[in-house]
Every structure is written in structure tokens, then in C-alpha cells.
Amino acid sequence: MKDTPIPYDVVSKHIQGSGIASVGKASIREIKRLVDNIEKETGMKYIRMEMGVPGIPPARIGTEAQCKALQDGVAAIYPDIDGIPLLKAEISRFVKLFLDIDVPATNCIPTVGSMQGGFACFMTVNRINAKQDTTLFIDPCFPVHKQQCRVLGVKHLGFDVYNYRGEKLREKLESYLSTGNISSILYSNPNNPSWICFTDEELKIIGDLANKYNVVIMEDLAYFGMDFRKDYSKPGQAPYQPTVAKYTDNFILLISSSKAFSYAGERIGMMVISDKLFTTVAPDLKRYYAFDQFGKAMIFGTMYSLSSGTSHSAQYALAAMLKAVNDGQYNFVEAVKEYGEKAHIMKEMFLKNGFKIVYDKDLGDPIADGFYFTVSYPGMSGEELLQTFVYYGISAISLAITGSERTEGVRACVSLVLRQQFPDLEYRLQKFHEHHPLS
Numbered sequence: 161m162k163d164t165p166i167p168y169d170v171v172s173k174h175i176q177g178s179g180i181a182s183v184g185k186a187s188i189r190e191i192k193r194l195v196d197n198i199e200k201e202t203g204m205k206y207i208r209m210e211m212g213v214p215g216i217p218p219a220r221i222g223t224e225a226q227c228k229a230l231q232d233g234v235a236a237i238y239p240d241i242d243g244i245p246l247l248k249a250e251i252s253r254f255v256k257l258f259l260d261i262d263v264p265a266t267n268c269i270p271t272v273g274s275m276q277g278g279f280a281c282f283m284t285v286n287r288i289n290a291k292q293d294t295t296l297f298i299d300p301c302f303p304v305h306k307q308q309c310r311v312l313g314v315k316h317l318g319f320d321v322y323n324y325r326g327e328k329l330r331e332k333l334e335s336y337l338s339t340g341n342i343s344s345i346l347y348s349n350p351n352n353p354s355w356i357c358f359t360d361e362e363l364k365i366i367g368d369l370a371n372k373y374n375v376v377i378m379e380d381l382a383y384f385g386m387d388f389r390k391d392y393s394k395p396g397q398a399p400y401q402p403t404v405a406k407y408t409d410n411f412i413l414l415i416s417s418s419k420a421f422s423y424a425g426e427r428i429g430m431m432v433i434s435d436k437l438f439t440t441v442a443p444d445l446k447r448y449y450a451f452d453q454f455g456k457a458m459i460f461g462t463m464y465s466l467s468s469g470t471s472h473s474a475q476y477a478l479a480a481m482l483k484a485v486n487d488g489q490y491n492f493v494e495a496v497k498e499y500g501e502k503a504h505i506m507k508e509m510f511l512k513n514g515f516k517i518v519y520d521k522d523l524g525d526p527i528a529d530g531f532y533f534t535v536s537y538p539g540m541s542g543e544e545l546l547q548t549f550v551y552y553g554i555s556a557i558s559l560a561i562t563g564s565e566r567t568e569g570v571r572a573c574v575s576l577v578l579r580q581q582f583p584d585l586e587y588r589l590q591k592f593h594e595h596h597p598l599s
């Protein structure tokens with residue numbers, strides 16, 4: 161028993177009482193609950209790095225437009241399933257101005273968070289063709305996406321991209337696609353949890369293979385514009401946020417408003433479907449839907465069944481935020497740069513105390529500073545590290561639950577850590593290092 165920053169016996173009691181078999185394998189929400197309980201008993205604040213909650217207030221333009229919409233009475237009215245025209249038009253403008261791609265407003269659909277967009281995609285794309293019934297994940301990934309596949313009964317495979325960057329990605333992807341049963345590929349870019357950012361060369365490989373094997377690419381842009389090494393914040397001006405949509409016309413983009421606009425609480429995201437996919441006619445869809453056209457099956461089959469549309473007032477909020485961004489009046493990237501700056505300082509603290517960055521390189525370059533980073537401690541598995549962290553007042557999640565092969569690592573999310581807590585973090589890491597000396 162050591163003089164750990166959080167009393168050893170209190171932490172042990174809570175771990176035992178939580179019913180969690182192993183803290184190292186627990187889900188994000190289980191860890192959150194455990195830490196909440198310890199904080200409540202001890203009155204001591206943890207360095208909370210387990211959950212990707214935005215740590216920045218929502219854009220006022222959004223909340224004001226939403227309040228106005230509510231005062232105008234929209235709460236009483238069902239919105240159209242595929243979204244209000246105002247929002248659809250702004251989404252279409254947004255992808256033109258920030259991705260430099262053309263997608264008609266019809267194909268731009270608000271969803272109940274990007275989370276619902278993912279669920280709707282897994283459900284629909286795996287029914288286009290009876291022979292293509294499996295989604296391939298380019299891991300590591302956001303664990304809830306795989307949970308969605310499991311609860312839907314959708315077959316899925318995945319591989320850790322760490323050793324398949326650049327041209328090596330082609331052969332690896334082709335080894336899966338050539339089997340003929342892959343319907344779709346999902347990845348996030350920037351990547352949650354590793355913060356890897358695919359290059360245009362890699363996106364072209366993915367796009368080319370999507371064309372060759374008729375596979376739908378589901379590109380998750382939850383951290384849109386947040387590779388702060390480049391300035392993607394100027395509407396209609398290069399550089400643009402890199403996207404697979406430049407290289408294939410068989411795509412769905414999932415764009416979250418949770419992080420870019422700090423709008424997680426209102427659960428609103430965007431699904432942007434390429435025109436080729438939207439208008440695809442696939443007789444196999446008729447097994448589940450009244451329509452054989454993909455776009456109609458998605459809207460009047462899947463989205464109708466799931467929630468019959470997205471919160472009416474939140475759509476006004478997102479439309480107002482996008483309009484301000486599209487008109488160049490609000491710089492959404494500037495508003496979230498704080499995440500990258502905090503990551504830089506926090507990574508230094510970890511490195512100074514013997515930790516290593518797990519996903520450390522983006523091809524030849526050091527990994528960017530962003531919303532997440534990954535760390536390990538020599539001689540410890542990720543599971544041991546997480547369990548031990550709890551005694552030091554630090555919480556994170558294991559990379560093992562993200563499809564990563566780097567099971568020695570954990571994912572740290574910077575968003576909820578306040579700058580005032582940096583001295584605490586530094587002290588706790590020093591104690592950790594002192595108690596676990598490296599040879």
C-alpha cells in the first residue's frame with residue numbers, strides 16, 4: 161500500500177464495490193461512474209480523461225437560434241424526416257466551402273448526433289446487396305460504432321492501421337475487399353483514439369478501392385478541421401479538410417456538431433450522402449424497405465423507423481451556426497484550438513515522467529496535438545496502467561476496447577482537463593513515476 165494521491169483503501173473499496181471485473185477493460189461509461197463515486201466520497205477531483213465531452217461552451221449563435229425557434233413554437237411540430245430546408249441548404253454549402261465537394265441539399269440529412277448517423281448507415285448499407293453484408297473498420301476506432309454493429313447483428317471486421325500507413329494500406333485493404341463480402345468501410349479522420357490523420361495519398365487509395373470493389377466509404381469527420389497543423393478554417397479557401405469524397409462518389413460523410421460546435425448535448429449531427437449512392441437503385445433493398453432507391457430507403461425506411469427526424473429546434477441551432485461559419489462570420493476551428501494547446505502541454509508532462517506516446521507518428525511526422533492522445537508506461541499493460549491510474553487520480557480508457565493492437569496503451573482525452581488542474585496532473589504523474597521506477 162503506497163501513499164497514492166487518492167487514498168488507496170477508498171479506491172480499492174470502490175473498485176470492488178463497482179462490480180467491474182477489470183478497470184482496464186471497462187467501458188467509458190463504467191469508468192465514469194466509478195470515478196464519480198470516488199470523487200463524491202473523497203471530495204478530490206480526478207484528472208478526467210475518459211470521456212470525449214466537449215470542454216468548451218456551445219456557440220452562442222446556436223443557442224440563441226434554438227431558443228428563438230422554441231419561442232416561435234417549433235416544439236409542437238414534427239420536422240420533416242430528412243431535415244428542415246434551411247439546414248439542408250447550409251450543410252450543402254458547408255461541404256462545398258470546407259471540403260470543396262458538391263452534394264445537393266436533398267442528400268444532406270440531420271441526424272440525432274453523428275451516433276445515429278452511424279447506426280443508420282450500418283443498418284442500410286449492409287442491405288444494398290445480399291452478398292455484401294460486412295463492414296470493415298480501419299482501427300483503432302470509436303468503440304460505440306462496433307457496439308452498434310453488435311446490437312444490429314451486422315457482421316464486421318477490422319485491422320489496426322498503425323503498421324499499414326501510406327502505400328501499405330492498399331494491399332491490406334485489398335486483402336479484405338477481394339473476398340467480395342465487404343459492403344462498407346468506416347474510419348474516423350482525425351482518428352479517435354490515435355489522432356492519426358490520413359493523408360490525401362491514403363484517402364485516394366481508399367477512394368480508388370471503393371470504386372474498384374463498389375464499397376461505400378463511411379467517413380467519420382467527428383473532429384472536422386481539428387488537425388491544427390493546417391488551417392482548415394477559411395470558407396472557400398484551400399487548404400480544405402482532406403476527404404475521401406475527392407476520390408470516390410460512393411460515400412457517406414458523418415459530421416458531428418458535438419466537438420466542432422460544442423453542441424453534444426442537443427444530439428445533432430449531419431449525414432451527407434454522395435449523389436451516386438443516394439440515387440443508386442438496388443433491388444435487394446426491397447427485402448427490408450418499400451423502396452429500392454438508397455436515398456429513399458435511408459430516409460423513409462431507416463430514419464423514419466429510428467426517430468422520424470431530428471429535434472426541430474436543434475436543427476435551427478445548427479443551421480444558424482453553419483450559416484455564420486459559411487458566411488465567414490464565425491471561426492469554428494479557432495474556438496476549439498484550445499484542445500491542441502492543452503494536449504501539447506499534457507503530453508510533455510507524461511513524457512517527462514517516463515511515459516511513451518503509443519501512436520507517435522503520422523507517417524514521418526510527429527502526431528498532431530488534438531482532442532486525444534495515447535500513452536503507455538514501460539513494463540505495464542494498458543489494463544494495469546488504467547487500474548493503477550485510478551489510485552493516482554487519473555482516468556482514461558484502454559486502447560484494447562478500440563480495436564487497437566497496441567494493448568499496452570491507454571487513450572487520454574484532453575477536453576475536460578482544466579488548465580488549473582495541470583499542477584495536480586504533474587504532481588500525480590511524478591508520484592506515479594516515483595512509485596514505479598524505470599530501470
Ligand SMILES: Cc1ncc(COP(=O)(O)O)c(C=O)c1O
Binds near residue numbers: 276418428
Ligand atoms: C469518432 C467519433 N464518431 C462519432 C462520435 C459521436 O458523435 P455525436 O456526439 O455527434 O453522436 C464521436 C463522439 O465522441 C466520435 O469520437
